[in-house]
Structure formats: structure tokens, C-alpha cells
Amino acid sequence: MGIEEIREISDRLYEDVIKYKELMKPIEVVLIKGTKEEYDSIAKSMVDKKTLIKLNEKEYPNCYLYRSDRNDVARSEENTYICTKMKDEAGPTNNWVEEREMYEKLASMLSGIMEGKVMYVVPYLLGPANSQFSSYGVELTDNPYVVISQMVIANVGKDAIEGIRKGNYVLGIQATGTLDPSKKYIAHFPEKKLIITVNSAYGGNALLSKKGQALRIESYLARNKELLVEHMMAIEVINPDGKTYGITGAFPSSSGKTNLAMIEPPKDYKGWDARLLSDDIAWIKLIDGKLMATNPEYGFFGVVPGTNEKTNANALEVMKHDTIFTNVALDTKNNTPWWEGKTEKMPDSIEDWQGNRHFEGYAAHPNSRFTSPISQYPKLSKAYGSKTGLEVNAILFGGRRSTLVPLVYQAYSMEHGILIGAMLRAESTAATTGKIGVIKNDPMAMRPFCGYNMADYFDHWRKVLLNAKNKPLFFNVNWFRKGRDGAFLWPGFGENMRVIKWITERIDGKAEAIETPIGYVPSKESFDKGSISDGALEELLEIDRKGWIEELDAVKPFFDAFGERMPKWLWDEYYKLRDRLISW
Numbered sequence: 001m002g003i004e005e006i007r008e009i010s011d012r013l014y015e016d017v018i019k020y021k022e023l024m025k026p027i028e029v030v031l032i033k034g035t036k037e038e039y040d041s042i043a044k045s046m047v048d049k050k051t052l053i054k055l056n057e058k059e060y061p062n063c064y065l066y067r068s069d070r071n072d073v074a075r076s077e078e079n080t081y082i083c084t085k086m087k088d089e090a091g092p093t094n095n096w097v098e099e100r101e102m103y104e105k106l107a108s109m110l111s112g113i114m115e116g117k118v119m120y121v122v123p124y125l126l127g128p129a130n131s132q133f134s135s136y137g138v139e140l141t142d143n144p145y146v147v148i149s150q151m152v153i154a155n156v157g158k159d160a161i162e163g164i165r166k167g168n169y170v171l172g173i174q175a176t177g178t179l180d181p182s183k184k185y186i187a188h189f190p191e192k193k194l195i196i197t198v199n200s201a202y203g204g205n206a207l208l209s210k211k212g213q214a215l216r217i218e219s220y221l222a223r224n225k226e227l228l229v230e231h232m233m234a235i236e237v238i239n240p241d242g243k244t245y246g247i248t249g250a251f252p253s254s255s256g257k258t259n260l261a262m263i264e265p266p267k268d269y270k271g272w273d274a275r276l277l278s279d280d281i282a283w284i285k286l287i288d289g290k291l292m293a294t295n296p297e298y299g300f301f302g303v304v305p306g307t308n309e310k311t312n313a314n315a316l317e318v319m320k321h322d323t324i325f326t327n328v329a330l331d332t333k334n335n336t337p338w339w340e341g342k343t344e345k346m347p348d349s350i351e352d353w354q355g356n357r358h359f360e361g362y363a364a365h366p367n368s369r370f371t372s373p374i375s376q377y378p379k380l381s382k383a384y385g386s387k388t389g390l391e392v393n394a395i396l397f398g399g400r401r402s403t404l405v406p407l408v409y410q411a412y413s414m415e416h417g418i419l420i421g422a423m424l425r426a427e428s429t430a431a432t433t434g435k436i437g438v439i440k441n442d443p444m445a446m447r448p449f450c451g452y453n454m455a456d457y458f459d460h461w462r463k464v465l466l467n468a469k470n471k472p473l474f475f476n477v478n479w480f481r482k483g484r485d486g487a488f489l490w491p492g493f494g495e496n497m498r499v500i501k502w503i504t505e506r507i508d509g510k511a512e513a514i515e516t517p518i519g520y521v522p523s524k525e526s527f528d529k530g531s532i533s534d535g536a537l538e539e540l541l542e543i544d545r546k547g548w549i550e551e552l553d554a555v556k557p558f559f560d561a562f563g564e565r566m567p568k569w570l571w572d573e574y575y576k577l578r579d580r581l582i583s584w
């Protein structure tokens, strides 16, 4: 078994598996075929070993709670590397170590690392089967939590094996090791189509199909294709006339991407609807000349705290069954998961995310997650799983900003739109390790995920868009602006549909807009503001000319760091914007 089955699939896979088996020395090799029996049996053996908690079967059928190591709770960008031959290939936004040097270092760390453990071989497909989007991966892991999570978020098994037979796949290795944070590496070798993670078993670092392959490696490979590989949500919006609009949006981690992907129109929006294509990653490809988006993933790995009927009823629906919760709290009386925001009052019988009865601060980790199949989403777009995807009509950018950035504004042109994406900055949150609340440059929300020099990435955007027959409009949105009193000006969540409506009307050339130096903003008459006051709307759309010039100054050193490689057309756009602000 095991090895023999692998030999039948492909020579390359057989050689890879033998090579790493000899290096890491597991006691056994197990090929995962993606069946329910495998999933159930791995979960059961984890429950028996007390590394997984089975939740209340009546209230949460087939759901589990997993508690990660206390030092392994978020993506760690400081330990994430792009390892190419030349430093310039990785660019100033990535940690870089020369490919060979890093490989040799990791190979010595991997030596014997799986002794006494099973090495699972997890073949997966990203994107719809047999389509222009299909891409393959194989993850070798010693961690059963990683296996069952991968089985949810990627298409593991038959469809994948069919493709892998041709030997064309990205190889990922995840070795749990000691989880010593000082020896943690998440290393990508895009030129070798290889990812190696050591000493982390947490989501984004360890589920290698997601950030590792579907973003970092695939973005690198996309340079030679008419393809944009993006950290984006994507929805299909339907208006009361039945007309549909494809909207994608790049939002840095925890800037409201999942909630927008799962939006429910407000009560007074009769006839409007929104259907989900993707909550986290979109691949946008020119198909027959048109920009078409797909979701390469098969499941969600979303942040839980704050989720309730009001904020995201659709996410609650998804996580009711067949879900792995990670690092949420446990209501021991009912054996059900709990998190801040689930109910107003915390139940008395709570164990925190690490299993402590007595604790200070939060009960669920702020970056606690749910892992559920996307098929459980109640309102999936028909484009999900289709070979051609969803036509893109608008591209949004949006970072969490408490000041300066208006609720919504529209770019004047495609190049201006790319500049807006390139200038994206957001206040940091709990999705990664590091300080919270600092403003960071995060172009197109891809800074942690772009597998090559971002100066080339900006140029790639333009090249693809120039060839597109459909020209999407670009917008920037910000749900997080605060008023002079320090309170949020915009209610967010379902109310964001009012902004989406204006965007669809801009696509149709209907809604009126006012020209400002930074772009078009809605005229008061054209925007349905819901229940907020006129004063709040004015503040939300206010353009602080001086503040914007400071914003441009703050972005400049970031752009400068790309040196000669930064496209000239992007600098031209930057200075055009600066001139508009100065002469306004």
C-alpha cells in the first residue's frame, strides 16, 4: 500500500515521496484519497488522543474543536520567505534568502523530523476540475489536523490525482517539529514550485494550498499567463431587474472581506441579492478576452469572533455542521463553541481557547477560525465551480482606515485604479503576529502573498488589463472611518449594500458622481445613505486635501524602495494625483 499506490500515479510523485521519506524518516506513508471515511477516521483517532474535541452532535453535527499550540496562532510574516536565485526577484516586500542556502538549511532541519510519525501524502486540485484554472498540489505532512483541514479547503482526492498523473504540481512539505517559534520557517521556492514549512502547524502557515500555493506560488507563475492571482473576495450582485454584476475586492486581512463576501442586503433592498464566489482568493483570467474570476478553494478558513445573526448570518449557517473550529472557546456545559460576539453575555461554563477555566482577557483567540466546505454556503454563485468563472465588472480595494479615506471613491482610469491598489494601506489586526493598529502598506492586499517583486506585479496588472475586452471600474471603499467623536460613521455589514448599489449604478453609467482630486465620489442625491445623518455622510465623503498629500508622502518611501524596477507609468499616475491635490 502507500508507496506502491503512489508509484502508480506518477514517477515524479514517487520520486518526491521517496526523497522526503528518506530525509524525514516517517514510520509510514499514507496516501489520502479524499474520502469521508478517511476524514472521519483521522478525526476519531485525534479525538481518542485528545488532540481534537468532538462538539455536541445535536447542536453541531460532525463538528470539532482544535486547540493549536499557544505560540502558533497566526500567520507569521517575519518567518515567511520567498527564496529565489536573485534577491531582486523577490523584491523589497519579501524576506529573501538565496534558494540553495535556504534549501540546505531546511533540509538539515527536516532530517529525521518525522521519526515515529505518519507522513500523509495529500494530493489536491485548486480551481474547477478540467478547466483553464485547474492547478495541482501535493502536501506531505505529519500533522493530522493539517490533513483534515486540507480535505475541507481544497479538492483532495480523485480529481487531483487525475491531474497529478501528468506530474505537474506544486510540492508542499509541512513538518510540525517542535513548534519552536525561533525555528519557524515558511519558505517558498517559486522557481522550484516548492514550499517548506517547519515548526508551524497553524492555518495560513501550514495549509499550503492556501496562501502558499494559491497566492504566493501561483502569483509567481501567473506572470507568464494572462492571469491575476489575487487576495480577493468575489461576489455576484443581482439587482431588482435581474441584472448581475461581478465584483471582486482586495481587502487586507480582517478588513471586512469575509463579511462583504457573505453580505445580506438590508431589509429595504427588495429584489437585491448577493451570491458568493470567493471569500479570500480570486484568480482572474482572460478567457475569450474577458476578465473572468474563479475561486480556487473548496472551503472557508475564516475568522470567527464577532460572527452573529446580525453581522454575518450566512457564516453562522455555514458553521452549524461539518466544521472544524480552531482556537474558539468552549462552553463546557453544552459542549458547544463560543466566541466573543456570539452572544451578548459569555456563558458561565467557559473554557478559553487554550482550555483554561480561569483566564483574563478574551475567551476565543481573536484569530480563531472556522474551517467548513464552501458547499455549505447557502447562497453560492452559479459561477462557483464553472469552467469559465464570473465576469468581473468592478474591482474594489479597501483597507481598514479610521481617518482620511472616504466611504467610497472611484478611479478615473485603469492606471489610476492600479495606483489606488498599489497605495493601499491598512491598520493591522490579529490575523498575523505583530503589533495591532499600525498603518501598513499593503498593495492590493497582496504584500504578504506576492511571490515576486511587487514592482513587476503592478506592471503585470496593467498588461493583463490592457488586453481585456471588458474594462472593469476601480473603486476604493472604507467601512471603518471614524467621526470627530471617535465613533464609526458607517454601520457596515449589510448596509454596505448601499455602497455596492452605487457601484452597480456607476457600472451602468447611471449614478451621478462628483470629481475630486482623488477620484469620483457619490453626489448626495445619487447615494442611498440609509439611516445615517446628512452630517455623517458629509464626514464619510469628506476629502482632506492636506491629509491626502501627507498620505502620498507616506507612501513615497515604500514606492522608492522598488528603485528602477517601479514602472514609470505608475509614478506618472502618482504625480498626476499629487498635482490634482496641490492645484485643487
Ligand code: OXD
Binding pocket: 075, 204, 252, 253, 254, 280, 431, 432
Ligand atoms: C487569512 C489572512 O487568513 O489573510 O485569510 O490572513
Ligand code: MN
Binding pocket: 231, 253, 280
Ligand atoms: Mn486572507
